[in-house]
Amino acid sequence: MDESEIKRRVDEVFVEAFEIPETRLTADVKIFEDLGIDSLDVVDLVVALQKKFDIRIRDDERVREIRTLGEVYALISTLQKEGYLAQR
Amino acid sequence: MKHVEKLSLKTIVLNSVFYPAFVVVTLLAPVVCTLPAMLIRLTAGMRRTLYVVRVLIRCYGFIVVRILPFPFVRVEYEDLEPSQRRNACVFVCNHRSSADAFLMERFNGELVQVVNTWPFRIPVIGMIGGLAGYLDVKGMPFDAFLDACCALLREGVSVVAFPEGSRSRSKSLQPFHSGIFRVAQAARVPIVPVCICGTEEILPRSSAILRPGVVRMRKLPALKWESFKDVSPFVLKNQVHAVMQRELEFMEPDPVDPACNTHDGSATAAEKADPHIDGKVRVPASAYMPQAGEMCVIDTLLAAGDGVGEAEVTIRRSSPFVRSDGRIEECVFIEMIAQTIAAATGYERAERRGFEGYLVGVRRFTIANPAAVGDVLRIKVRQLAEFGDFRVVEGAVTRGELVLARGEVKVLERRRTGVREPECVGISR
Numbered sequence: 455m456d457e458s459e460i461k462r463r464v465d466e467v468f469v470e471a472f473e474i475p476e477t478r479l480t481a482d483v484k485i486f487e488d489l490g491i492d493s494l495d496v497v498d499l500v501v502a503l504q505k506k507f508d509i510r511i512r513d514d515e516r517v518r519e520i521r522t523l524g525e526v527y528a529l530i531s532t533l534q535k536e537g538y539l540a541q542r
Numbered sequence: 543m544k545h546v547e548k549l550s551l552k553t554i555v556l557n558s559v560f561y562p563a564f565v566v567v568t569l570l571a572p573v574v575c576t577l578p579a580m581l582i583r584l585t586a587g588m589r590r591t592l593y594v595v596r597v598l599i600r601c602y603g604f605i606v607v608r609i610l611p612f613p614f615v616r617v618e619y620e621d622l623e624p625s626q627r628r629n630a631c632v633f634v635c636n637h638r639s640s641a642d643a644f645l646m647e648r649f650n651g652e653l654v655q656v657v658n659t660w661p662f663r664i665p666v667i668g669m670i671g672g673l674a675g676y677l678d679v680k681g682m683p684f685d686a687f688l689d690a691c692c693a694l695l696r697e698g699v700s701v702v703a704f705p706e707g708s709r710s711r712s713k714s715l716q717p718f719h720s721g722i723f724r725v726a727q728a729a730r731v732p733i734v735p736v737c738i739c740g741t742e743e744i745l746p747r748s749s750a751i752l753r754p755g756v757v758r759m760r761k762l763p764a765l766k767w768e769s770f771k772d773v774s775p776f777v778l779k780n781q782v783h784a785v786m787q788r789e790l791e792f793m794e795p796d797p798v799d800p801a802c803n804t805h806d807g808s809a810t811a812a813e814k815a816d817p818h819i820d821g822k823v824r825v826p827a828s829a830y831m832p833q834a835g836e837m838c839v840i841d842t843l844l845a846a847g848d849g850v851g852e853a854e855v856t857i858r859r860s861s862p863f864v865r866s867d868g869r870i871e872e873c874v875f876i877e878m879i880a881q882t883i884a885a886a887t888g889y890e891r892a893e894r895r896g897f898e899g900y901l902v903g904v905r906r907f908t909i910a911n912p913a914a915v916g917d918v919l920r921i922k923v924r925q926l927a928e929f930g931d932f933r934v935v936e937g938a939v940t941r942g943e944l945v946l947a948r949g950e951v952k953v954l955e956r957r958r959t960g961v962r963e964p965e966c967v968g969i970s971r
Contacts (some may be wrong), residue, residue: 472776490717494684495776496723 460530461504464523471502481524489523496520503530509538552754556614558715558731560752563610568666571602576802589697595674596652596699602670614754615744618910618945619648623763630695631764632726633734636715636790637704639741645759646702651702656691656722657710667945677701679721685811688725695729707780713739713794715787720775727771732764735782737789758793760943769925784922792924792936823889827853831881834900838861839877842892843885849925851886853878857917868915875913875947876904879937881952883953884920900954902932907949931955 455463468474470540473491485491491499500512507530511517516529549557575598583591607617635642645653656677662668677690691701703722710716726733740757751796770778827843828834839861843893845852855863855878863874880901913919923937932956938948 471774474779490780491719491776493719494720498774498776503651520939 455534457527457531460534464503464526464530467499467502467506468523473496479523481522481527483523484521485523485526486521496511499526504536507533511538552614555753556611556752556754560610560825564606564667567602567605567610571598571670572666573618574598575673579673582892592675593652595670596654598671599817600647603644607641607644607647608681610750611752613754615757615902616755617645617648617759619755619759619761619905620948621761622906629731630698630700631732632695632722632729633700633702634700634722634786635735635736636707636710636738636786637706638710638713639747640709640743641739641745641757642704643708645738645741647802648759649700649702649761651700652698653702654694656687656701656703657905658875671896684721687721688728691722692729693837695725696730701725710742713742713784713790715790718779718783720779723770723775723778726767727775727778730767730771731776732766733770733782734764736760737761737762737786737793739794740967747899755771756945760789760793762789764808794854825889826853826887827881831884833856833884836860837864838881839863839874840881840885843882843889844920846886846889850909851882851889851923853882853885855919855921857913857915857919860955864915869912870914872909872912872947875909875939876907876949876951877901878919878921878939879923879935879949879950880953882937883923883925883933883935883951884955886923887955898956900956901951902954903952905950905952907947907951909947911941911944911946913939913941913946919946926950 465476465479468479468489469476471492472489472495474536476480478489480529483489485496485499496517501528504510511529511533514529514533516532520526520529546663567684574596579591579595582594607615630651633646633653635646638725643657643661646653646655654674655671656679657671659680660970661677662672662676662678662681675694677687679687682690694701701722703725705718705720705722706716707719708716709875723733733941737760738757740755743757744753744757747856763784770781773781773958823843823846825843827840830843831838833839840853840855842849842854857870859868861870863871865871880899884899920940921937922940923935925933926936933953933955935953936948936950939946
């Protein structure tokens, strides 16, 4: 899965699970301040990402560091490189 | 050098009376609460005790909000769904001042508030809150908070929350936290949005000095659980946020800019250059409605679009609705609202008097203050519903920050068929 595919599927999560318009989804957007996601919503985000990418990231400490959408793309990309993503 | 605020006489009197009385009432409150609570605890059990304590807290709030600051601070409360049954629900309120928590005495039934940790540290008040089972949202894990809320709601106790999390520093609504919305979904109870404005002026965030003024509190119709059970908490909180934001914008008229009060309805240079600035316009209202001449009770259309309109009028002695004492007949407020929606609709359709309108109903209309010759009034309207040719419109007439009248009107609108109808509709004298 290339970077653009990861980006597309992460964006799909935000559109489907949070009904955030795609136009607002840019790499530098802050998921807490700009998108209004709170700490409880992050749990929903993680669940949705797990489902979308067929991975388990709930206990990954790196999730706590995420501040921007670009960092979500980067995390998924890193997990893929580490071999956690199911091949599709 | 530190800026020293000059206080009005009213403010000085209000604070001189309120604070000593507030201290006395607050110190007496634990005594008044504790003794009955202990007696009831011995005879009727914990559940009954908590009920009594919560009722006493409402009485305390009533005294603090409605008696001690009277007549300098008034609370205008509106319930847009008064027929609603008193089942347990989640009240969602906006938060601008520490005074907001005291306003909850207006709600019927037994309730607890969701608060941060710091209010529990306030002497006496924190103790009473703890006694009543108020919830420290930051002092417990979310799962425990959810369980506690669900248990309360099952017992018929409503939960009041301020999902902004802290007091807003401006009049705009801060983003919501989703916790309380998750509670409503889990407990299968309705959400009742409550909009509060005015407390930020009476007890500002950065000051302990009370100011005279009016607090407006509006309880909106409940959102039933069935309507939000399938949406995500994130989407739900944003939907409620949008509803409340829109309501607050409607409740709070924009401050009147004296520079705009030209009284002749003439436009500024910028408006002449571009009359369409973010839905704002400045055109003679009579050009877009069926009424003409002195039957026009609004002068200038200031905004139109998306079922919303705003107009302005200067009350003139020559108006047929002005009485001998210089005041206008109060029923004209109703017509002002009806004509404002007519003008806004006409402007949106870009049609000049292509329609005729009939005022066919008035609901929940309150007239709070009179208007007199020379007053410049603003009329804000918003369409609530449309059924065929009928429209239900909510409107408010204000003078500066003061609300003169507010309510709902129902209008019937028909395209003109060529037969000349009387110019005046809706008002009979």
